[in-house]
Amino acid sequence: MSAGGDAEGRDEAEAHADANTRQLARQRCGRRDDTPDILVPRLPTYTSLMTSLTAARVQMELSLGFHMLFASVGMALPVMLLMVERRWMRTGDRDALALAKTWSKATAVLFAIGAVSGTALSFELGLLWPRFMEVAGPLIGPAFALEGYAFFVEAIFLGLYLYGWDRLSPRAHWWCGVAVAVSGVASGVLVLSANAWMQDPVGYQPATGGAPAIVDPAAALFNPAWPLMALHSTLSTYQAVGFAAAGIYAWAILRRRHAHRDHYHRLGLTTAMALGVTSAILQPLSGDLLAKRAHHRQPAKLAAMEGHFKTERCAPLRIGGLPDPGAQVTRYALELPCGLSFLATSDPQAEVLGLDRFPRDQWPNVVVTHLAFQVMVGGGVVMLAVAAWYLFERWRRRRIADAPLSRALLIAMVGCAPLGFIALEAGWVVTEAGRQPWVIYGILRTADAVTPVADVTGSLIVFTLLYAALLIIVVMFLRRLAVKGAEYPA
Numbered sequence: 319m320s321a322g323g324d325a326e327g328r329d330e331a332e333a334h335a336d337a338n339t340r341q342l343a344r345q346r347c348g349r350r351d352d353t354p355d356i357l358v359p360r361l362p363t364y365t366s367l368m369t370s371l372t373a374a375r376v377q378m379e380l381s382l383g384f385h386m387l388f389a390s391v392g393m394a395l396p397v398m399l400l401m402v403e404r405r406w407m408r409t410g411d412r413d414a415l416a417l418a419k420t421w422s423k424a425t426a427v428l429f430a431i432g433a434v435s436g437t438a439l440s441f442e443l444g445l446l447w448p449r450f451m452e453v454a455g456p457l458i459g460p461a462f463a464l465e466g467y468a469f470f471v472e473a474i475f476l477g478l479y480l481y482g483w484d485r486l487s488p489r490a491h492w493w494c495g496v497a498v499a500v501s502g503v504a505s506g507v508l509v510l511s512a513n514a515w516m517q518d519p520v521g522y523q524p525a526t527g528g529a530p531a532i533v534d535p536a537a538a539l540f541n542p543a544w545p546l547m548a549l550h551s552t553l554s555t556y557q558a559v560g561f562a563a564a565g566i567y568a569w570a571i572l573r574r575r576h577a578h579r580d581h582y583h584r585l586g587l588t589t590a591m592a593l594g595v596t597s598a599i600l601q602p603l604s605g606d607l608l609a610k611r612a613h614h615r616q617p618a619k620l621a622a623m624e625g626h627f628k629t630e631r632c633a634p635l636r637i638g639g640l641p642d643p644g645a646q647v648t649r650y651a652l653e654l655p656c657g658l659s660f661l662a663t664s665d666p667q668a669e670v671l672g673l674d675r676f677p678r679d680q681w682p683n684v685v686v687t688h689l690a691f692q693v694m695v696g697g698g699v700v701m702l703a704v705a706a707w708y709l710f711e712r713w714r715r716r717r718i719a720d721a722p723l724s725r726a727l728l729i730a731m732v733g734c735a736p737l738g739f740i741a742l743e744a745g746w747v748v749t750e751a752g753r754q755p756w757v758i759y760g761i762l763r764t765a766d767a768v769t770p771v772a773d774v775t776g777s778l779i780v781f782t783l784l785y786a787a788l789l790i791i792v793v794m795f796l797r798r799l800a801v802k803g804a805e806y807p808a
C-alpha cells in the first residue's frame with residue numbers, strides 16, 4: 319500500500335476511534351445517536367491559560383492529597399474506637415478504655431483538620447474550576463448537600479462522644495460512637511458520588527441548538543460508578559488506618575521500652591489488624607470489579623492503567639514495566655498471557671481496547687496512570703501477604719494465651735505502616751489521572767473548565783501554606799499524644 323494509502327487508512331482508523339469515543343459519551347449521557355457532537359464549547363483563550371491550568375491542577379492535587387489523609391483517619395479511627403470501647407464494656411479491660419480515650423482525642427483533632435481542609439476544597443472548586451461548577455453544579459449539588467447533613471450529624475455526635483465519657487451511660491456513649499462512625503463514612507461516600515459522576519456522567523445532556531441542557535440530579539446522584547467506588551475507597555481508608563496503627567503498635571512492642579504496657583500495645587495491634595486484614599482481603603475483590611467497570615465505561619483509562627497500547631484479543635496482564643507512549647509499548651513488564659482479557663471480561667480470548675483506538679489528544683498520561691496503578695496493586699499484594707502471615711501465626715499459636723507474634727512479622731508490620739496510605743494516594747492518582755483529559759468524562763475537558771484568571775500561583779502558595787500548617791499541627795498533636803501515653807481511669 320502507498321504512503322498516501324497508509325495515511326488515508328490511518329485517518330479512517332482515527333475517525334473510527336473518535337466515533338467510538340463519542341458513541342461511549344453518548345451512551346453515558348443517555349443521548350440519541352443524532353444529537354450533535356459538540357459537547358461543551360471550548361473557551362477561546364485555552365492555550366493562553368496553560369500556566370493557570372497547571373497551577374490549578376497542582377493546587378487541586380495537593381489539596382485532595384492532603385484532605386484524603388485526614389479524612390481517611392476520620393472515617394476509620396471511630397470504627398477501631400468502637401471495638402475497644404465495646405471490649406471495655408464487656409470485660410472491664412482498662413487497657414481497652416485507655417486506648418479508646420487516646421483514639422477519641424486523635425479522632426477529634428483529625429475531624430477538625432478534615433473539616434478545614436474539606437471546606438478549603440469546596441472553595442477551590444468554585445474558584446479554580448468555574449466552568450466545571452457551571453455544568454456540574456445542578457447535578458452534584460444534592461450529593462454535597464447530603465454530605466453537609468452527614469457532616470453535621472457527625473459533628474453533633476462527636477461532641478456528645480467527647481464530652482459524654484462521664485456524663486452518659488456506657489451504652490448511650492457507645493451508640494454516640496456508632497453515629498460518629500456511620501455518619502463519617504456516609505459523608506465520605508456521599509461526596510464520592512460527585513466524583514463517581516465525573517467518571518460516569520449519566521443524567522446530563524448538554525444544551526443544543528438553543529435548547530437548555532437536560533439535567534437529572536437523581537440519576538447523577540445514583541450514578542452506576544458510585545457503589546463500587548464507594549466500597550473500594552471506604553475499604554482503602556480502613557486498610558490504610560488499620561495497617562498504619564498496627565505498624566505503630568508493632569514498633570512499640572519491638573522497642574519494649576514500655577514492657578508494662580505490652581497488653582495495651584498488643585490490644586492496639588490486634589484491633590488495628592482486625593480492620594486492616596478484613597479490608598486487605600476484600601480490597602482486591604472490589605478492585606477487580608472496578609477494573610471490569612473501567613473496561614466497559616472508561617476503556618482508555620483501563621488501557622492507560624495497564625500500559626496497553628494495541629487493541630488485541632488474549633491481551634496480556636502487565637506486571638510492572640514502563641510505558642513508552644512515543645513507541646507505544648510498555649517495556650520491562652512481566653507479561654501474563656491473556657491475563658488482562660480474562661480479568662476484564664472473564665474470557666481469556668476477549669478483545670481489550672488499546673490506546674490505539676483513541677485519538678492521541680484523548681489519552682490520559684499513560685506513564686503516571688500505569689505507575690500509580692502498579693504502586694496501588696503492589697501495595698495491596700504486600701499487605702495481603704502480611705495479613706495472611708498474621709492470620710497464620712495467630713492460628714498456629716491459637717492454644718497459647720497472649721502468644722507473642724514473631725519478631726520478623728512485627729518488623730514486616732512496621733514496614734507496612736505507610737503502605738496503606740501510599741496505596742490510597744496512588745489509587746486516587748489512578749482514578750483522577752486516568753480520567754484525563756476530561757474533568758467530566760466525555761463531556762468537559764479539564765482545560766476548558768479552568769478559571770480564566772491569568773495567574774493562580776498566589777492562591778497555590780496560600781493553600782500550600784495552609785496545608786503545611788495543618789500537617790505540622792497534626793504531627794505535633796499526635797506526637798504529644800504518643801509521648802504522654804495512655805490515660806488510665808482512676
Ligand code: HEM
Nearest residue numbers: 547550551554557602605606608609698741742745746749
Ligand atoms: C489489590 C488489588 C487492587 C486492585 C485490583 C485495585 C483496583 C483499582 C482500580 C481498577 C481503580 C480505578 C477505578 C476507576 O477509577 O475506575 C482503583 C482505584 C482506587 N484504589 Fe484500588 N485496587 C487495589 C488495591 C487497592 C489498595 C490496597 C488501596 C488502598 C489501601 C486502593 C485504593 C484505591 C483508591 C483510593 C482508589 C480511588 C477511588 C476509587 O476509585 O474507589 N486500592 N483501584
